Amino acid sequence: MAVRVQREDFDPGREMEALSEGRRDIGAVASFTGIVRDEKGAGGIRAMTLEHYPGMTERKLEEIEAEAHRRWPLEASLIVHRYGRLEPGERIVFVAAASSHRKAALEACAFLIDWLKTKAPFWKLEEGVEGEQWADAREADDEAAARWAEDG
Amino acid sequence: MTTLQIRYFAWMRTRVGTGAEAVEAPDTVRDVAGLMDWLEARGPGHAKAFARREAVRIAVNQDYVDPDHPVAEGDEVAFFPPVTGG
Numbered sequence: 001m002a003v004r005v006q007r008e009d010f011d012p013g014r015e016m017e018a019l020s021e022g023r024r025d026i027g028a029v030a031s032f033t034g035i036v037r038d039e040k041g042a043g044g045i046r047a048m049t050l051e052h053y054p055g056m057t058e059r060k061l062e063e064i065e066a067e068a069h070r071r072w073p074l075e076a077s078l079i080v081h082r083y084g085r086l087e088p089g090e091r092i093v094f095v096a097a098a099s100s101h102r103k104a105a106l107e108a109c110a111f112l113i114d115w116l117k118t119k120a121p122f123w124k125l126e127e128g129v130e131g132e133q134w135a136d137a138r139e140a141d142d143e144a145a146a147r148w149a150e151d152g
Numbered sequence: 153m154t155t156l157q158i159r160y161f162a163w164m165r166t167r168v169g170t171g172a173e174a175v176e177a178p179d180t181v182r183d184v185a186g187l188m189d190w191l192e193a194r195g196p197g198h199a200k201a202f203a204r205r206e207a208v209r210i211a212v213n214q215d216y217v218d219p220d221h222p223v224a225e226g227d228e229v230a231f232f233p234p235v236t237g238g
Contacts, residue, residue, distance in 0.1 A: 053159070053211070053214070053232070059214055081237060092238075117235075117237060119235065121211070121232065121235050121237075122236065123162035123233065123237070125162070134233065136234075137236055138236075141238075
């Protein structure tokens, strides 16, 4: 289990390899890489600056990771989230879950990114042609996180 | 008086004009809702930041809480909009 909050880029391939390196009990590694996109069309978003709450960010990411380990039989996991200024095409977030079997790895990977998006204290300031604007939270992200709600 | 460390992030920070301030809240401030009422009256930037309470998320000592959460001496209280990472 590990979380990293960093300004620097990361190499998804190397991160995945490191998760299962030297292990003989891991049969599946699932990962998700988030990339900054220009969602408003050509040139609509020039860049975004990620702000976060140092201390609480790491704490929340560790809680999310621990929750994934509680729900699925994971052998290893990793969350990497960048902050600072990023341009479309740059990697912003990486989550990975490793398990003996694919089902736990795939489900835990989806859970990690869904919960991260609604619980980790990060905020995007978007730079567009008309200046800077704070990104709005999306209902779709709340719905994606809500599907992991446990009964009772 | 209760000494509190207040933190602001994203548009809460830009509206208030600072990311952090230490305050001495009067004893009438018992919970986060009361703290928001008191902070709101500190100036036009604060008033703008706290105008839409439903859009404000709260953490006390780096854990999410609701407005009825009590505040105590030395607490770190953070205010910010819904998160947009990932």
